[in-house]
Amino acid sequence: MASTPLPIRHVCEEIHDTWGRLGHLVRALAKKNWAQRHQILQTYRAMYGEDLLIRLQLASQLKDSRSETFKLVFLWMLEPCDRDAFFVRDALEKGNTKALVEVYVDRKSSQLLLIKQAYLARFKRHMDHDIASEPPQPYQRILMALATSHKSHDKDVDMHIAKCDAKRVYEASEGRFGMLDESSMIEIFSKRSIPQLKRMLSCYNHIYGHDFTKSLKKKTTGEFEESLRTTIKCMYTPTKYYAKILHTCVKGCTSDRSALARVLMSRAEIDIEEIRDAFHAKYGVTLLYAIQQCTPTGEYRDFLLALATS
Template structure:
């Protein structure tokens, strides 16, 4: 039976909330977990997590992880739904920097090959102060250094160079963006790209490593203003096609995040063989409290269907689907749920 999301109540004590969550473990009542957690704000989730630990001496996120079905075990559809839900709920309850640290580590072990898009989303979409917290959480949990893991990737990949540059850019600590620097960098990109025989990776990577993400956005905007088209339109298909394709993806995530995430959700929902199938939960959870409204609008305008409807048509009926749908609008009534 699918979950009916109930409205969150401001006068409902977190102690009672935690008792309900605790009681649901024994009965394996996943409906109750979704009802208790799906519509809670970041601050409320943090308070629930702290209250639960003080009452029962255990971390809710750890308990949720334990409820996942081990990979490789025999799993029917119900157990798969349970495992996906518990994984998503666990990530939802974590602090953002803890969550990103886990996403980064999982990206290195993604079905035998690195999930570069997941790593790019972190380094492009997070503030430098947040990146610092991610690196600290990554080292604390995995006893490894995130930057070094990127550098040591084998075999080498085009994304690797860009990620190394992005990691370095977060050390620039630039507070303000400069229109003058943006114009100068735009001209350098032109002279090292379409103004010559083709893109010079060294120039692009040097600029990328020395500028903050907001500064790079202004640079690409200045390029468009000066030369009458987007920088990515100037990239020529040559010997560095792999690098240029990776660069286009990173720049789209940087400059047009709503379009980027709408496409990531669409390909994940459709489940094409080349898509990042894990993008659905990752994007829904990471963007739910940031720009999900904008992503929904772009999704509808681009693909002609509401994001909620696309999920309901493609994801099997169950608590996991209801949880994902709840993240779209933080629904407070059953009318916003799948029929």
């Protein structure tokens, strides 16, 4: 029989009275949705005159074995746009292009605007300026094109435009000998909204019988082609994309140590169930089992498992 959730005030009392006992903190917060977490933050402040977020952040900065778990909980308790601002900053510091692609592809235009505002408020810097550089790298050209695509005034998806763009993309790739026509790709990605680009990719598949990413494999693979493939996979088949990211994490095949927690937090209240199904179908084991096998026993692993089943 499932246990009855504690009232918000009781959750706040438990957090306050058992502070430092991470097992209690994990059980109190890991399975809460954003509305509940927001209410906990407000109630905790009203009851104890203290900002729980600040307390968690300070604990995450301590030099002990518990800091990583406190950091995980701190990020989980942030507003999604604020959390994404931290993810972007971390990605820029580490040169992690995939984390940046995920934000620019998977967030709505209204969400991206809030992320940029949160980034400016947190770090006193403009996010787009930090991403851009001179001369721009291939992945940066794609990201800036996506930033422009979010400003598209065409809110409705147009099938005729999608078909025309699919043919233009074909001509810029498969219909062309040698290297991919980068300028044509950047132009299309700059002028169309993210939903319109998704429809274009769907039309491409329907017209030519395969995903556009397959044609990119046939080209001489350079940094631009690899960045474009990552972007398109995240955009067109997100559940498969995230399942693969998680698999590389649990297998230790990536230098991006934060990817496991980042993906689980980002997708926990969106499509984590579909990602779990895609993971199982592709790799033959459950995501929970894979996390258990790659992560040492403890509160950090318990939190990850809770996110994966949220």
